[in-house]
Amino acid sequence: MKNIVLTGFMATGxxxxxxxxxxxxxxxxxxxxxxxEKKLNKKIKDIFKENGEQYFRQEETKVIExxxxxxxxxxxxxGGVVLNxxxxxxxxxxxxxxxxYASAQEVYKRIANNKDRPLLxxxxxxxxxxxxxxxxxxYENCDISIKTDNLSIDQITNLIISKIHN
Ligand code: S3P
Numbered sequence: 183m184k185n186i187v188l189t190g191f192m193a194t195g196x197x198x199x200x201x202x203x204x205x206x207x208x209x210x211x212x213x214x215x216x217x218x219e220k221k222l223n224k225k226i227k228d229i230f231k232e233n234g235e236q237y238f239r240q241e242e243t244k245v246i247e248x249x250x251x252x253x254x255x256x257x258x259x260x261g262g263v264v265l266n267x268x269x270x271x272x273x274x275x276x277x278x279x280x281x282x283y284a285s286a287q288e289v290y291k292r293i294a295n296n297k298d299r300p301l302l303x304x305x306x307x308x309x310x311x312x313x314x315x316x317x318x319x320x321y322e323n324c325d326i327s328i329k330t331d332n333l334s335i336d337q338i339t340n341l342i343i344s345k346i347h348n
Contacts, residue, residue: 185277
């Protein structure tokens with residue numbers, strides 16, 4: 183079976199849906215951010231603060247190279263993985279690319295009290311919308327796209343399973 187690769191903007195539910203999907207399909211779950219944190223033994227926000235975004239992106243690409251050789255896994259990707267075309271080309275070889283999206287208002291609501299995302303520190307709905315617009319074309323490079331705003335984790339999981347089987 184091909185991998186199921188979850189992409190999408192921050193806070194669109196990739197990790198929660200990924201875990202639920204892997205459990206339902208009885209396959210393994212991996213998360214690119216978890217992998218980077220374990221490999222470098224450092225939190226994402228500290229990597230950004232101490233080493234910078236460019237360094238994080240280099241490490242992210244190395245991890246994607248590794249993860250893209252897996253089979254029959256759910257792979258949840260950090261929101262910026264799609265920005266490097268090479269990452270998506272690699273993941274697509276063994277995987278079906280699913281984009282989860284949500285409105286800027288919904289993302290803002292979800293991240294309001296969370297300080298773990300360096301790119302959304304002290305943000306606003308307008309700034310989130312701007313970043314989303316800049317990234318739109320990258321997220322659209324996918325096989326299946328799902329709007330998550332009013333759906334539960336379970337509903338999104340079932341929707342993905344039904345779309346994959348079609
Ligand atoms: C990022 C998304 C984050 C994490 C890092 C950068 C991005 O992952 O990789 O903070 O550029 O969109 P999540 O999408 O899991 O929040």
